[in-house]
Amino acid sequence: MNHRGRVSPGTSALPEERGCSRLNPWVFFVSVLVIKTAFVTICLAVLLHGSYGQYKTLLQNATEWHCVPSESADKQEGWMCCPKGWRRFQEKCYYLSDDKMSWAESEQNCTGMGSHLVVINSKAEQEFLFNWAKEVFTNAYETKYYIGLTAYENGQWQWVDQTPYEKAAMFWKPGEPNLLFAEKCAAIHVKGKRDSNTYRNWNNVLCFTNCYRICELAVKFV
Template sequence: MASEVTYAEVKFKNASPTAVIEAPPETKKHEHHPQKYPPWLPWLISLLLLLTCIALVVVLLVAPFSHSSKQPTALQEKFTAWECNSAVSENKGQGWVCCPKGWKRFQNSCYFLSLDKMPWAESEQNCTGMGSHLVVINSREEQVFLSEQIKQGTGRPNFYIGLRAVIKDQWQWVDKTPYNVTAAFWRTGEPSEGDEKCVAIHKDSEIPNNWNNVRCQQHWRICEAAAVTV
């Protein structure tokens, strides 16, 4: 006897309906409009350019004394007006050598020839107060330069230098540089005997030998300081 096959239709209540995939909405194309700048923008740009120019000018004016990492010298602290000349240094390349306005420059030093007279001790104090000292002459070239500067003036015959004898015939420089008689520039017959313990350059004597020992009374003076290099 053949077996019967029974077919039954089965329905699942939790079956999910066929998924419907929705396409994303069509993206709208962006419309390009010309960009509008605020009306104050050109003024802002002009102001920034002006401030930049001012900053550059300030940097150029103060550069000689602001680029160095060293502390300012006493001379720099005393003077605000300077005269600078271009110079070439082996280490720094192109640079500047500066002296206070009205001072004379020779090599790496600045010199001030006074217009008034003082005794030797007060002359040294006056130079010190300006961040300098009475001149110390270290070479024939320096001696010739100073002598020529003095001859250009009028009515000022004797200028103190930084040499004197605290003890008779024991000449000393103010900066403790050893006195070398072979590098001295005395006039013929000088130094003379007597109470003349200070030294001055005599204007009307022949160059370079024009040192004259004098009494430490009223005379003009030459102050010296190292030039400021930047």
């Protein structure tokens, strides 16, 4: 009876040793997971800093992105991303404001988001922007959106990205631009549902006029 009731030191140590052996793999797994997470975080920080440095201001202001699979034939498989609240067309992202500013304030606002007032280069881009603007303000009698075209510095029309004015597509309304001595900033002019003229609706206005604005930036490939 004494022999059965006695527990040798070797026997009592065995369960304790087994308990430690069950714990060690979990400790190892958690440690590896923490190290991996830290490594991935550091890599992402380096990637964002190195690849998207020119969009630093935008990254500070836009906390979320909307991405779709890349459609570009000359790019590897990946994603095309625009900031949340912007709309993508081809390889550009566009923002239509819901408040009004002067032309100079509008350009400053776009620059503050890492972009610039839109530069329109094709009929397809013009149609996209016109239809979107008309969709947003369907019930307004008329609406104007500033674009990145102005003549207020030297009297010659210039795009904000230095695209030559003479070589770019132009979509002025009939009779526009006029009154060039005073109206030196360009805007897309929309008249709600009644306006069907997609391609000829630019108007020149006084640069201190408060209008909506369209900002533009290139999509981010990731």
